[in-house]
Amino acid sequence: MASTQMLSLLAVFVAAAAIPLATAENFTVGDDNGWLPDVNYTTWAQGKVFRIGDNLIFNYIAGAHNVIVVGGDEFKLCNVSAGRAPKVFSSGDDVVPLQTTGKKWYFCGIADHCSRGQKLVIDVLPAAVSPAPSPAPFVNPSSPPASPPPGPVTPAPSANPPSPPAPPSSSWRIATDVSMMMAVAAAAAAIVMA
Ligand SMILES: *[C@@H]1O[C@H](CO)[C@@H](O)[C@H](O)[C@H]1NC(C)=O
Numbered sequence: 001m002a003s004t005q006m007l008s009l010l011a012v013f014v015a016a017a018a019i020p021l022a023t024a025e026n027f028t029v030g031d032d033n034g035w036l037p038d039v040n041y042t043t044w045a046q047g048k049v050f051r052i053g054d055n056l057i058f059n060y061i062a063g064a065h066n067v068i069v070v071g072g073d074e075f076k077l078c079n080v081s082a083g084r085a086p087k088v089f090s091s092g093d094d095v096v097p098l099q100t101t102g103k104k105w106y107f108c109g110i111a112d113h114c115s116r117g118q119k120l121v122i123d124v125l126p127a128a129v130s131p132a133p134s135p136a137p138f139v140n141p142s143s144p145p146a147s148p149p150p151g152p153v154t155p156a157p158s159a160n161p162p163s164p165p166a167p168p169s170s171s172w173r174i175a176t177d178v179s180m181m182m183a184v185a186a187a188a189a190a191i192v193m194a
């Protein structure tokens with residue numbers, strides 16, 4: 001009896017561990033085009049969901065382009081404001097981590113590339129909440145209280161293992177404890193009767 005319950009409990013744990021945690025995604029900006037002028041990055045970004053923990057990967061020939069992290073006004077003007085020293089990536093294989101929610105703007109600061117469309121704006125959403133029971137999802141303290149994550153919800157992996165649904169964990173634990181105690185009592189009784 002007890003061992004059957006222990007096995008079911010084990011099965012529940014194994015099933016929970018098998019649910020994939022929401023994994024970070026790498027987005028190659030422009031896909032096969034890479035990072036170039038005369039590509040429409042608005043079109044590229046359309047329909048994509050960017051989340052904290054994801055990376056943007058900018059691929060280009062080093063020296064020919066770069067990636068400057070700018071603000072919205074700078075983005076509009078294709079010009080970095082006077083006196084500002086923005087973050088610039090220039091390796092040609094730049095991994096840009098998305099660490100905060102909200103709009104992020106990037107452009108190439110070489111020649112007229114930005115005005116030729118080598119610019120990207122995205123909107124970063126909070127990290128995806130995994131269906132696994134724990135640990136508690138990370139909540140960015142600077143972002144509003146975590147309401148259900150906006151945007152398209154990642155299709156939940158069919159979360160229910162084929163075994164019957166688990167009862168609430170507290171009563172489950174009590175049931176297990178009780179059956180353990182009964183097993184101990186039975187063993188003790190057997191010893192006494194022997
Ligand atoms: C994303 O790219 C980084 C850097 O190249 C790499 O370390 C990481 O494994 C990649 N992650 C995924 C999910 O592909």
Ligand SMILES: *[C@@H]1O[C@H](CO)[C@@H](O)[C@H](O)[C@H]1NC(C)=O
Pocket residue numbers: 040041042043046117
């Ligand atoms: C890029 O594509 C979007 C639609 O995806 C369009 O609204 C926009 O005008 C295009 N930009 C350019 C510079 O062609």
Ligand SMILES: *[C@@H]1O[C@H](CO)[C@@H](O)[C@H](O)[C@H]1NC(C)=O
Pocket residue numbers: 077079080081082083
């Ligand atoms: C770009 O910014 C610089 C200062 O950083 C300024 O001198 C220049 O006039 C600006 N150009 C445009 C087109 O806004």
